[in-house]
């Protein structure tokens with residue numbers, strides 16, 4: 001089995017690819033448009049230099065080669081999502097080509113990287129098969145897309161998922177892509193179980209990729225088993241029904257009648273400029289993980305911290321001030337968990353590094369137990385505030401006072417006669433159960449070490 005991908009990534013430039021309209025997601029349809037991006041006759045494109053820079057960054061990160069110069073072409077087709085009946089894209093000379101990306105040590109060849117404009121968004125009123133009419137939103141028309149084309153190097157859906165996760169991380173670290181924008185990564189896949197290649201278009205999101213590919217693989221395998229002929233065609237992924245449907249017999253690239261886009265100049269890609277961009281490339285997740293490991297951080301913690309650039313960035317600022325291991329454990333564990341639970345990324349919280357420094361220092365110095373620190377963390381992720389101020393208004397400081405803890409232990413032992421019997425008959429877990437009960441009674445504030453010590457003496 002062979003799978004190849006075409007990944008379309010919406011670049012996060014300020015403006016669109018060929019006009020000055022803002023490149024942002026707005027609810028109100030058809031408000032961020034101009035003569036060019038709705039395709040009025042006579043309007044001319046102007047190339048966004050920042051988008052070219054993004055393309056170069058991606059090419060560099062994926063170990064590609066660059067042509068000395070490039071140009072754009074018109075891909076002609078008639079469809080309402082492109083008012084001028086052609087899309088400006090790259091065909092003859094892509095911005096970058098011949099790259100490679102390693103996923104779990106397996107090389108995946110990057111055939112080419114193109115820049116192109118996104119068409120308008122088509123909204124089917126009702127379901128895609130039953131809609132009586134469609135609506136068009138030209139806000140998306142002209143958004144810069146980077147198309148990343150791989151060789152058919154994937155042997156299964158798991159490899160595809162790992163590749164997309166890694167690619168998404170690289171693009172986010174490069175600062176050219178935002179995975180939180182809906183539909184910012186759309187995938188077409190070529191799948192051949194036997195000889196014939198079938199293209200599945202318009203898959204968005206990682207989870208859908210696995211579903212769409214699995215469906216298509218099983219469909220083709222069944223046809224082979226029944227001795228049926230697989231047709232070379234383009235199929236669409238219907239995410240609602242979870243099936244692929246035939247869209248059209250596969251057209252060849254030549255059917256699009258590519259012609260040179262004469263309204264745009266040829267673009268020279270100077271070696272010096274590419275070298276300059278290379279020097280400014282940020283550290284990517286894979287490099288960060290290696291550096292963290294050199295700092296003595298376990299690989300699985302390093303991987304967890306680097307899944308999101310703003311989390312890694314915050315970790316680096318905080319870990320300078322507190323114990324590195326404690327910070328690593330908390331960032332990979334409790335902090336990440338709390339963010340995930342609130343469906344937030346670190347950069348969206350408005351968190352200040354000094355707040356997390358203070359919180360971790362409370363644990364380091366024993367002012368808070370890890371349990372109460374977790375509770376405080378949840379508060380400051382929701383509403384960033386100085387942990388010291390929160391501490392003043394609350395009774396959450398760690399309890400080490402032995403008299404107070406002993407009172408709680410006595411109460412717990414009174415309530416749990418069976419656990420004492422179990423403990424005395426040699427059941428170790430009964431002891432941990434009793435410690436847990438005392439912790440609960442202290443509302444998470446009791447110092448676990450002192451509780452263990454006192455409980456042992458009491459038993």
Ligand SMILES: [Zn+2]
Pocket residue numbers: 016019020021032033034035036037038142
């Ligand atoms: Zn425009």
